[in-house]
Amino acid sequence: MKKNILMLIAVFMILASCKQQGPEWKDLFNGKNLDGWVKLNGTAEYRVEDDMIVGVSEMNTPNTFLATTETYGDFILEFDFKVDDGLNSGVQFRSLSLPEYNNGRVHGYQFEIDPSDRSWTGGVYDEARRGWIYPMNYNPEGENAFKKGEWNSARIEAIGNSVRTWVNGVECANLLDNTTTEGFIALQVHSINNEELAGKTVSWRNIRILTDNLEQYKTPVNSNVKQLNQIANTISELEASEGWELLWDGKTTNGWRGAKLDEFPEKGWVIEDGILKVLKGDGGESTNGGDIVTTKPYKNFMLKVDFRITEGANSGIKYFVDTNLNKGEGSAIGCEFQILDDRNHPDAKLGINGNRTLGSLYDLIAAPEDKPFRSGFFNTAMVVVQGNHVEHWLNGVKIVEYERNTEEWNALVQTSKYKDWPNFGNAEEGLLLLQDHGDEVWFQNIKIKVLE
Structure with missing residues (x-):
């Protein structure tokens, strides 16, 4: 009897250890409401439907962002997204909205969502600052990862000065940059100037973030993906x-x-x-x-x-x-x-x-x-x-x-x-x-x- 109890204790200890070793993801969206998020800059609508956040394009409004109320520095972020053809969108990270910068305009890194023929989904754009800092013409294989009209999975690893992105498991961007080290995450509904695009949607689901033990869970370096080093006067x-x-x-x-x-x-x-x-x-x-x-x-x-x-x-x-x-x-x-x-x-x-x-x-x-x-x-x-x-x-x-x-x-x-x-x-x-x-x-x- 005593021997069986000891064996059970050992099994429970092993199971507990395995559980502790797994990544401790935090859901950024509870699937029910927009608690923990705030709308910035524009007036486009965000609504919750079937465990999704749905952004709706609107005429006569600037870019609209649904931002987390918390800020994040180093992290691994995963989410699924789907976008109607004709729209442009993105997910901001390490981004800011400051009164002294263009009257609070959202600015910072953006994971691009681009269903156009340009095919730059997964590239890194610096919203309201420098523009493109990792355009996808650097990585032709990554250009082909996005699937039009379907749900796509995304991953962003922002660890120290390293920013890397994936679409459907294919690495897209490998960037070194130290312009901003911490900020909020935000979902973008891009401004439109064509009435035919009004009412089209971009949707997100399964939004989760990992902030602990990142070195253990980050993806090994893929030397086949071109790295862009934006850190001045350094050689990586x-x-x-x-x-x-x-x-x-x-x-x-x-x-x-x-x-x-x-x-x-x-x-x-x-x-x-x-x-x-x-x-x-x-x-x-x-x-x-x-x-x-x-x-x-x-x-x-x-x-x-x-x-x-x-x-x-x-x-x-x-x-x-x-x-x-x-x-x-x-x-x-x-x-x-x-x-x-x-x-x-x-x-x-x-x-x-x-x-x-x-x-x-x-x-x-x-x-x-x-x-x-x-x-x-x-x-x-x-x-x-x-x-x-x-x-x-x-x-x-x-x-x-x-x-x-x-x-x-x-x-x-x-x-x-x-x-x-x-x-x-x-x-x-x-x-x-x-x-x-x-x-x-x-x-x-x-x-x-x-x-x-």
């Missing part, structure tokens, strides 16, 4: 394994010099709080501190530079630069990813068909007008060079593509301001340059991956 472990290196360390002038100097300029450039700033001068080209260049040349590479434009500013990122070509006034000579305030700088209206606007190959090939620029925030420029093939990217979207060392290229150069520079743009390698054009522009997160 995954980036390092892929061959990325910092081209500027965020603290010193190591690796850079003046384009017409042996050392870094003594004026016109400052380093403040991890930001490299070219200061405002007289608006002239290379008349204050002057351009700065890398101390070594590059041939095949992927170059990323985060930049922020002050109002009316002009600058640029140049590559294939030869500082021996122009010893006189003006900027050093090279191909240029144009940095410009298109709205407020007159250069945007010069050139041919917009080929001096932001992101363009300056004075040669125009970037599209609908490029994804984030006014008032840092933007990521990327230049990819593989032999004679060159690409310009802005915030994850390719905006310019061309081949050099061809008859077409040389003919194009002859129509530009570079026609008098011999063999322009055809060099096998060259220096990289940040331009002083007499306006204040900020740079950070400058990194490079050398290609074979």
Whole structure:
């Protein structure tokens, strides 16, 4: 008898231990009412039906959010969602509504719900701030995870600076970002401007959150999903394994010099709080501190530079630069990813068909007008060079593509301001340059991956 009692006690202890080892999920929605939630910003309706929260689209109202009354920092969040075709929606996390920020407008990270042909469900959007920070064109497999007209399952893991998302078990986004560390979770009914969309719905169910023992329950890293690192002047472990290196360390002038100097300029450039700033001068080209260049040349590479434009500013990122070509006034000579305030700088209206606007190959090939620029925030420029093939990217979207060392290229150069520079743009390698054009522009997160 005593032996049987001891065996029963042991079984109960094992069962209790197993129960303690499982994740302790908390339901954010009780299936009956909207206790624990509050509506913000807009007037769209949220109602409870059959254990679901249903959001109903409405004309003449801004984005409407149903937010948790509690805030969350690190967590794993799971939910199911279903959306009518034609609507756009999302789930906010680590989000805020503050009187001092746009009169309380909800802002912060958003898990995108996008039933359009763009197929960016599961991407990460920064609502009312930076816009897209992980568009789904980075992950084609994830683009195909969403099922139109059906219930879909979602998972968000926000742990420290890491944000990762899944749709129907397929990983979609892998983001490193430290802009906001805590905030509420909110369900979005997006504003509409088409009467035909009024009354359409987006629904959520099985909304639950895990806040304890996250390291134990987080999903192992999938190196096949591209990681975007938005934390300034850092290289993640995954980036390092892929061959990325910092081209500027965020603290010193190591690796850079003046384009017409042996050392870094003594004026016109400052380093403040991890930001490299070219200061405002007289608006002239290379008349204050002057351009700065890398101390070594590059041939095949992927170059990323985060930049922020002050109002009316002009600058640029140049590559294939030869500082021996122009010893006189003006900027050093090279191909240029144009940095410009298109709205407020007159250069945007010069050139041919917009080929001096932001992101363009300056004075040669125009970037599209609908490029994804984030006014008032840092933007990521990327230049990819593989032999004679060159690409310009802005915030994850390719905006310019061309081949050099061809008859077409040389003919194009002859129509530009570079026609008098011999063999322009055809060099096998060259220096990289940040331009002083007499306006204040900020740079950070400058990194490079050398290609074979």
